[in-house]
Structures are given as C-alpha cells and as structure tokens.
Amino acid sequence: MRVVNLEVVVTDRDGNRVRGLGVGDFRLRVDGIEVPIDYFSEVAEGAATAGAAGSSVKTVPSLEPGSKLRTNFLVFIDDFFAVGPDRDRVLDHLQEQAAELGSDDRMAIVAFDGRALELLAGWTRDPEALATALDRARKRKTFGLQRLAEVRTNDSQRRERKNLELLNVERIQSAGGDPPERSFLDTRLDGVELEYANRLAEQVRRSVLGAVSALRSFAGPNGRKVMLLLAGGWPFSPAEYALNTYLSGADDSIAGIADTTLLGRNRLFGPLVDTANLLGYTLYPVDVPGQDREFGFDASEGFGELDQQSPTAGAGGTARSRELAIHDGLSFLAQSTGGTALINSLRDRSLAEVIADTRSFYWLGFTPERNEDDAGHEIDVEVVGRPDLRVRARAGFVDLSRGTEVTMIVESALLFGEPPTNKPLALRFGRPHRAGLGKMRVPLEVGMLMDEITLLPSQGRYVNELEIRVTVMDPQGNRSETTVDKISINGSAPPQPGQMYFYETELRLRDKNHRIVVAVYDPLSGVILSSSGEITGR
Numbered sequence: 002m003r004v005v006n007l008e009v010v011v012t013d014r015d016g017n018r019v020r021g022l023g024v025g026d027f028r029l030r031v032d033g034i035e036v037p038i039d040y041f042s043e044v045a046e047g048a049a050t051a052g053a054a055g056s057s058v059k060t061v062p063s064l065e066p067g068s069k070l071r072t073n074f075l076v077f078i079d080d081f082f083a084v085g086p087d088r089d090r091v092l093d094h095l096q097e098q099a100a101e102l103g104s105d106d107r108m109a110i111v112a113f114d115g116r117a118l119e120l121l122a123g124w125t126r127d128p129e130a131l132a133t134a135l136d137r138a139r140k141r142k143t144f145g146l147q148r149l150a151e152v153r154t155n156d157s158q159r160r161e162r163k164n165l166e167l168l169n170v171e172r173i174q175s176a177g178g179d180p181p182e183r184s185f186l187d188t189r190l191d192g193v194e195l196e197y198a199n200r201l202a203e204q205v206r207r208s209v210l211g212a213v214s215a216l217r218s219f220a221g222p223n224g225r226k227v228m229l230l231l232a233g234g235w236p237f238s239p240a241e242y243a244l245n246t247y248l249s250g251a252d253d254s255i256a257g258i259a260d261t262t263l264l265g266r267n268r269l270f271g272p273l274v275d276t277a278n279l280l281g282y283t284l285y286p287v288d289v290p291g292q293d294r295e296f297g298f299d300a301s302e303g304f305g306e307l308d309q310q311s312p313t314a315g316a317g318g319t320a321r322s323r324e325l326a327i328h329d330g331l332s333f334l335a336q337s338t339g340g341t342a343l344i345n346s347l348r349d350r351s352l353a354e355v356i357a358d359t360r361s362f363y364w365l366g367f368t369p370e371r372n373e374d375d376a377g378h379e380i381d382v383e384v385v386g387r388p389d390l391r392v393r394a395r396a397g398f399v400d401l402s403r404g405t406e407v408t409m410i411v412e413s414a415l416l417f418g419e420p421p422t423n424k425p426l427a428l429r430f431g432r433p434h435r436a437g438l439g440k441m442r443v444p445l446e447v448g449m450l451m452d453e454i455t456l457l458p459s460q461g462r463y464v465n466e467l468e469i470r471v472t473v474m475d476p477q478g479n480r481s482e483t484t485v486d487k488i489s490i491n492g493s494a495p496p497q498p499g500q501m502y503f504y505e506t507e508l509r510l511r512d513k514n515h516r517i518v519v520a521v522y523d524p525l526s527g528v529i530l531s532s533s534g535e536i537t538g539r
Contacts, residue, residue: 003371004040006061006281008225008339009363009382010393018361019390020045024058029367030381040366044070044225047103047360061364071105071224072359073124074352075282077212078138081115081204082233083289084145088138091231091289091348096135098352102126106356109219110134112141113211115204116478124222145233145290148204155197155243198243205235205269207478213276214413220280225359228277229351230286230334237270237330242323270330274337275377275399276409283395284338285355286331292324292345339395365394373402404468404522407529408483411470411520414533415480424453426519426532427501433512433539441512441539445471447504447519451496455525465490468522469504473515473536481510488521513538 009027011019024041042061043050049060049068060066076095078088102108108131110121119141122134212230219226236242277284331342341358343351369378382394414421431444447469456463467490472483488504496502508517515538520531 004366004368005380005398006040007365007367007380007382007394008283008359009365010339010358010361011363011384012391012393014389014391019384020361022363022384024365026384026387027363027365028383028385029365031367031369032378033381036367036369038365039368040364042066042364043362044364045361047072061366069103069105071107071222072103072356073219073222073224073226074102074106074108074355075215075219075226075228076108076110076231077215077228078110078112078121078141078231079208079211079233079235079289080112080141080143081208081211082145082148082235083143083231084149084233085143087145087289087291088143088231088233090291091287091351092135092138094349095229095352096132098350098356099128099131101353101356103356105224107222110138111215111218112138113208113215114142114478115144115207115211116474116476118211118214118218124219143233148234151197151200152242155193158193159244194243198239201236201239201242202269203479205239207480208232208235209269209273210412210480213272213409214415216273216276216280216282217409217413226280226282227340227355227359228282228284229355230284230331231289231351232286232331233289234327235270235330236323236326237333238326239269242326270333274334275401277338278395278398279401282338283340283359284334285340285351285358286334286342287351288328288331288342288344288348290327291348337396339393341393369398369400372400374400375402375405376400403524403527404485407468407520407522408470408485410529411472411518411531412480412483414520414531415472415474415516415518420518420531420533421520422529422531424528424530426521426530428517428519428532428534430534430536433537435512435539436509439512441510443508443510443536445506445508445519447506447521448501449504449521449530451500451502452498453528453530454490454496454502454523455528456490456492456495457525461493463490463492463495465523465525468524469506470520470522471506471508471517473508473510473517475511475513475515508536510536511538 007029011022013019020043022043024038027038029036029038038058040061041058047070049066049070078092080088099108104126107124107126108122109124110131112119112121121137122130125131212228216228273284328342328344331344334340335342341354343354347354365382377397377399379397380395382392384390384392410421427448429446429448431446433441433443436442454465454467456465467488469486469488470483472481474480486506490502515536516533517536518531518533520529522529
C-alpha cells in the first residue's frame, strides 16, 4: 500500500503563513469522502516541529521533531521551446540564488532538446558542481526561434486566407448579394490551422513527456521533492493558441475551443501532473520567456490569481492573448500539484521563491485503498471551522496500475538512451525490407534468460503470460506509441539453468534511423528485463 503525501500550505487573507495547527485542525477528503490522516508533521523554517502530545497519528517517517528537512530541487530546462537569451537569464539568476540552499538541500539538473534528456548534474550541494552544470546548460542549443517562426508562418497564412475571405465578401456585397452565413463547421480549424495546432500539440506533448521522464528518473530521494520546470512556452490549449492573435475575433475563439480533433489539455498536461502527484513532487513552473512586450502588464504584480482572471483581460476585444494561454498552462501544473507558477518578473527570483515557499508547511500522509486501475481521485484539504484561511495542496492522485508504471519506465529510458533495468534482453534485428512509400519492416528477435522468469506449475505445465513493450524514437524526437503484447509461456518441464526463450516479431517503421527500447515484464515476480539499441534505415 503506497502512502500519499500532501504538502499543505495554509495562509491567512494577507498571504501570511499560519503555523501551530494540529492534525485535528485538518479535514481530508478523497472523492468527497473523509479519510483518516495517518501521518502528520509541521515543518517550520526547514525543521520539523514537535507533534501533538498524545496524538495517535504518527509523524512523517524520517522526519523526527527537531530534525532538519532535506529539500530536493530537480531543475528541468526546456531547450525545445526556449529562446537562448531568455533561458540564460533565468539560469544566471538561478546560479546566484543557489547560495540560499539549505545545508541539507540538494539539486539535480537535466535539460531536454525535444529528442533526448541530458543529465547535467546528479543530486549535489557542491556550488562548483552546480556552476559547471549550469555553464554546460548555457552552452546547449535552443530551438525557441524555430517555434516562433512556426507560429509566425501560421499567422501569415491565416492572414492571407482571411484577406481572401474579406475580398470575396466584398465582391458578393458589391454585386448586391448576401455574404454566406457561418455554420457550425466554420467553428472548426481549417487545414492550415489544424496542421499547425497538431504539430504544436505534439511538441508540447513531447516536452511534457520529457519532464515526466526526468521525474521518473529521480523518483526516490528522501525529503521534500520539488521540480523547477523552466518551460519555454507551453500553451494550455494548442487549438486556441493557433488562433490567438491580438486581432482575433469571437468566432476564432469559439473555433479554438470547439475543435475536438486535437489533443485536449488533460491529455497534454495530465501525464506530468499525475506523475508528479504519484511521486510526491511539487511543480513550480517558471515562465522563461517572461512578459511579452506587446502585452503591456505584468500578471505577477497586482493582477490577482490566474484562475480568477477574465480570459479576455489585457488582450483586447474578445481575443484571448497567447501570453495568458501560456500562463494558464503553468498555473494548471502548479495548482494541480500544490505549487505556484513563477510568471513574468518572478522568473528572475524563481529559485529564491521556491526555497522560501518550501521552508514552512504541513506534511500529511494517508493510505488510500488501491485498485491499481489507473483511475484519478480528487483530494480536498481544509482547516476545520476556518473559512478565512486559504489551503494549498495537490489536487489529486492517480491509482496507477503496474502496467502503466512499466510503460512509463520504458518511455523514460528511451529519452535517456539507456535500458530501464540491468537485467538485459538479447536483441537481434533482421535486415530491413521496404514496406511501402517511406516505410520499412524490420524483423526483431528478443531473447530472454529463463532463469529470470517465474513459471507457475498448472495442470502439469509450467506457464506464465509475460508482457512485452516496444517503443522507438527517430532522430527528430518523434516517438511511437508504446505497444504492449503478450508472450505466453507454456512448457511441459521447468527450464534448464541458462536456457533462453526467443520471441519473434516484426516492426513497421519509417525508413530512417531509430532508437529502440524493448522491455519484458513478468507480472508474477514484478521483474523487468530490458535492452535498448539502434535501428538503421535502409
């Protein structure tokens, strides 16, 4: 049974932290049903306080009263959407503020370019090691200018099409006719808009999964876990973003919301929220681009909570600004995991703000009933009888199945370029054959050592049904969906020591080079066998 930990921040109406509350002051609900709190500790200025005398609730394990709390800061640098000068500005300030880390705190740094993750620093407190890692980060290539060029091309094509539509209406009206009325189909994206929105959705999804992989790879440190997500500009809704210029009209906004042919925001951002909540990470997204000079105000100064803003504020007319669309994505990630979004000018104090925010809070733990069915569950925490207090905590958790966890492990390994376990498979690729225009078929033989597999005696046979997962990625970072197939083992005798079992399949891929990860999962023992390799195009 996995304990779900909640880091709860309580503030008064002026934003001041409220301290000295006990476990009896809190009410915890899961899916609307009150559940008992099994663990409780208050952390004040980085140290655990004494628990309530006589309380039957345990303190959080490894957090005895008076002990210092270790906070683990995982920094994820998004080079795929970021522009170099903006990213470097944030990194410069982050390096300056690293001196504010506590004596027990640690930091790890990874960077993502849309194709693979690079580990720049493992968990360390050493200022020299962090400085070296950040210097390497500043030397990495960024791809934000490409993202800007893509949106400008989209806007230019849309502008040309709009101008042609206006000319057509003028011709009809000059001839005494009535312009055509808009139908429901007109509230869907056209071909140009859909192509860009689909590409943008895939780019955001790729970056989100990069952050998911980083979390999975740093899943187990003791202490408080936070991620500084240095995002280069991930719009909450790619469909709306594709249409959101400052001169867009109401019909354009409707089209962005109504088009259901694209990935929804939950499918885009949900994997990152679910993984963070599963592993106990609080997300602190950092607005790397900062304030858009055309936007005209700083949302972090006196504009109120993001979830209370008017969707048209600051954008003119009925249009929704692209900057707010990006802020919404950051706000969603933060609010869903109990963190805060560091927007506009706060990017310059991102690490200092996160350090301050994680120094004092209440740590609650509860043990949910597990079905392992990948179902999401809502969490609600309140201070009993104190409606004047504001409570901030993660909004839910997902009861992940073991199969989903294995798939996430495999996909994480693909981005890091290493197999997910040290129990290898023997991979042998056959000669690629043409499979249509730009496609190829590649025979694959997977060999596994039977000593690593558990077989269950049943009616005189030795059986198991294994799961095999295969995922591939091309040099541009485009990934396949992770396929899951069954391997049925059914033998008349137990395997001999050192005996191998071979499984044959065929991959159908685009005719280019690919990186591949293959994993075999044994549900009886929980063992994962895996290997990675390279496939060369014809």
